[in-house]
Amino acid sequence: DGGITQSPKYLFRKEGQNVTLSCEQNLNHDAMYWYRQDPGQGLRLIYYSQIVNDFQKGDIAEGYSVSREKKESFPLTVTSAQKNPTAFYLCASMRRDTGELFFGEGSRLTVL
Amino acid sequence: QQQVKQSPQSLIVQKGGISIINCAYENTAFDYFPWYQQFPGKGPALLIAIRPDVSEKKEGRFTISFNKSAKQFSLHIMDSQPGDSATYFCAALWRSASKIIFGSGTRLSIRP
Numbered sequence: 001d002g003g004i005t006q007s008p009k010y011l012f013r014k015e016g017q018n019v020t021l022s023c024e025q026n027l028n029h030d031a032m033y034w035y036r037q038d039p040g041q042g043l044r045l046i047y048y049s050q051i052v053n054d055f056q057k058g059d060i061a062e063g064y065s066v067s068r069e070k071k072e073s074f075p076l077t078v079t080s081a082q083k084n085p086t087a088f089y090l091c092a093s094m095r096r097d098t099g100e101l102f103f104g105e106g107s108r109l110t111v112l
Numbered sequence: 113q114q115q116v117k118q119s120p121q122s123l124i125v126q127k128g129g130i131s132i133i134n135c136a137y138e139n140t141a142f143d144y145f146p147w148y149q150q151f152p153g154k155g156p157a158l159l160i161a162i163r164p165d166v167s168e169k170k171e172g173r174f175t176i177s178f179n180k181s182a183k184q185f186s187l188h189i190m191d192s193q194p195g196d197s198a199t200y201f202c203a204a205l206w207r208s209a210s211k212i213i214f215g216s217g218t219r220l221s222i223r224p
Binding site: 030041096098103104105 | 146207
């Protein structure tokens with residue numbers, strides 16, 4: 001089955017620790033995205049990548065970092081510099097010919 | 113110029129009624145207008161989408177109406193069912209740049 005796989009689904013972290021969220025896709029899409037969603041809120045763009053070895057900051061990139069070494073993988077690191085990291089994180093990839101975004105199931109990060 | 117304004121923020125509709133969610137955009141470079149549906153704890157999924165050269169698109173009980181001159185589009189859900197209870201996001205896409213802007217979301221509740 002083709003799709004976006006995010007892991008872990010739930011993650012707990014102590015303050016001051018970095019944590020990396022995994023995002024893998026087997027859809028052969030070039031563009032990938034990371035969004036943050038707070039309870040009852042919309043989708044805020046953290047980082048996006050249009051091609052391997054290239055990525056751009058979104059609207060709320062501070063305290064986050066990404067890499068895009070492989071087409072299939074776009075991991076997100078939530079660093080200790082992120083002031084309020086507790087949130088639901090969504091990864092997506094875009095099918096270029098239609099513009100459709102395919103989302104993963106999300107990773108819920110809780111900072112204790 | 114990059115914003116997509118969505119209203120209402122929340123909506124309660126009786127079963128069998130019509131649900132209407134509205135969106136407005138500013139940037140005329142957008143060339144694709146999708147609606148995404150999100151259930152709690154899940155990633156959003158594409159529901160229906162329209163191109164700006166079409167004024168209306170219907171898929172089952174879901175219809176997009178598009179007004180290019182007013183730069184507005186709306187989602188109509190006919191014969192609304194409890195299973196339609198979800199958060200709906202409109203979006204505007206600039207396909208050549210793989211750039212997508214989301215509205216703030218509408219939480220729809222269908223009362224039995």
